[in-house]
Amino acid sequence: MGRWEPNARGRLLKAALELYGESGFEQTTVAEIAKRAGLTERTFFRHFADKREVLFAGMATMEELIVAAVANAPDRAAPIDAAIAGVEAAGAAIQEGGELPRLRAKIVATSAELQERELVKLALFAASIARELERRGVAEPAASLAAEAAIAVFRVAFDRWVDEANEQDLPRLIRESLGQLRAVTAGQ
Amino acid sequence: MGRWEPNARGRLLKAALELYGESGFEQTTVAEIAKRAGLTERTFFRHFADKREVLFAGMATMEELIVAAVANAPDRAAPIDAAIAGVEAAGAAIQEGGELPRLRAKIVATSAELQERELVKLALFAASIARELERRGVAEPAASLAAEAAIAVFRVAFDRWVDEANEQDLPRLIRESLGQLRAVTAGQ
Numbered sequence: 377m378g379r380w381e382p383n384a385r386g387r388l389l390k391a392a393l394e395l396y397g398e399s400g401f402e403q404t405t406v407a408e409i410a411k412r413a414g415l416t417e418r419t420f421f422r423h424f425a426d427k428r429e430v431l432f433a434g435m436a437t438m439e440e441l442i443v444a445a446v447a448n449a450p451d452r453a454a455p456i457d458a459a460i461a462g463v464e465a466a467g468a469a470i471q472e473g474g475e476l477p478r479l480r481a482k483i484v485a486t487s488a489e490l491q492e493r494e495l496v497k498l499a500l501f502a503a504s505i506a507r508e509l510e511r512r513g514v515a516e517p518a519a520s521l522a523a524e525a526a527i528a529v530f531r532v533a534f535d536r537w538v539d540e541a542n543e544q545d546l547p548r549l550i551r552e553s554l555g556q557l558r559a560v561t562a563g564q
Numbered sequence: 565m566g567r568w569e570p571n572a573r574g575r576l577l578k579a580a581l582e583l584y585g586e587s588g589f590e591q592t593t594v595a596e597i598a599k600r601a602g603l604t605e606r607t608f609f610r611h612f613a614d615k616r617e618v619l620f621a622g623m624a625t626m627e628e629l630i631v632a633a634v635a636n637a638p639d640r641a642a643p644i645d646a647a648i649a650g651v652e653a654a655g656a657a658i659q660e661g662g663e664l665p666r667l668r669a670k671i672v673a674t675s676a677e678l679q680e681r682e683l684v685k686l687a688l689f690a691a692s693i694a695r696e697l698e699r700r701g702v703a704e705p706a707a708s709l710a711a712e713a714a715i716a717v718f719r720v721a722f723d724r725w726v727d728e729a730n731e732q733d734l735p736r737l738i739r740e741s742l743g744q745l746r747a748v749t750a751g752q
Binding site for chain 2: 454455456492495496499517518520521522524525528529531532535536553556557558559560561562
């Protein structure tokens with residue numbers, strides 16, 4: 377075992393995202409990431425299975441956050457509002473990540489393989505939201521439709537957040553997108 | 565070149581789906597598919613790149629069908645109704661496939677790799693619908709939200725169609741799901 381490195385995980389994550397952005401995901405090696413972070417490859421592999429996992433490492437935590445927010449929505453909240461509470465919680469956490477989530481999104485957009493993995497992640501989030509809505513007593517297909525709608529709202533808001541130069545608030549963009557989805561599905 | 569075989573493609577498709585259902589997708593070989601269809605492996609590879617492609621072969625045609633239906637929706641149709649016209653056209657085509665699309669869906673559900681491919685396919689359909697809506701003059705993010713909502717409606721309706729023993733009409737299930745999405749997003 378190597379000695380304990382303060383915040384090794386965070387340093388590796390930041391170094392990896394920077395290098396993927398500068399040299400491309402495919403071109404970057406684990407050796408380069410470790411070097412940039414001032415750590416060893418061995419330390420890298422104690423934290424991440426491979427260089428792809430760096431981009432999807434926060435996924436389990438994010439899922440827990442989403443499911444908890446759906447579970448904790450007020451009892452009387454409509455299914456769509458409970459589902460949106462879940463993706464809003466995700467949005468608030470992403471927002472706290474500052475520039476890194478934006479950088480991450482731009483890297484994912486450069487690779488078909490990474491985009492596939494991102495789609496799978498979002499589909500899993502939708503399934504978890506639907507399951508949690510069912511636990512709250514929402515019947516199918518309303519649970520699945522509310523969950524899918526919330527994920528669609530999240531994707532559109534997140535894309536705007538990534539693209540726009542001005543510093544918009546992601547949870548606010550999510551609520552705005554929900555309003556737009558409501559207008560759209562009402563046939564306006 | 566082998567001699568021309570009448571409806572070789574259709575026979576291979578049917579044989580492959582039957583075998584995937586009986587023995588599993590992973591376990592089935594191209595040799596077995598060709599044998600069941602009464603054709604050679606060489607003929608199989610004239611029609612499909614590999615055994616996975618059999619399951620996604622109709623994709624380009626399906627996409628054209630969807631985009632054409634969106635383009636041909638009445639000028640005054642709301643974005644969501646134009647988007648739904650696209651997935652309804654897909655639903656009608658799937659319905660005509662009889663038992664094969666149901667069998668196909670059950671096979672896709674057995675494999676994480678095939679499910680990923682299916683997610684990618686649906687994401688591409690959503691992007692094509694959004695692009696076509698933009699061509700009709702729908703601004704973003706309404707175009708993307710209507711497209712994503714239509715795909716969500718399609719997924720839920722298709723899952724019901726696959727699961728339910730009774731012979732439901734898929735385009736009708738799609739319209740029903742749209743009504744349910746409207747109720748859900750209205751906060752009911």
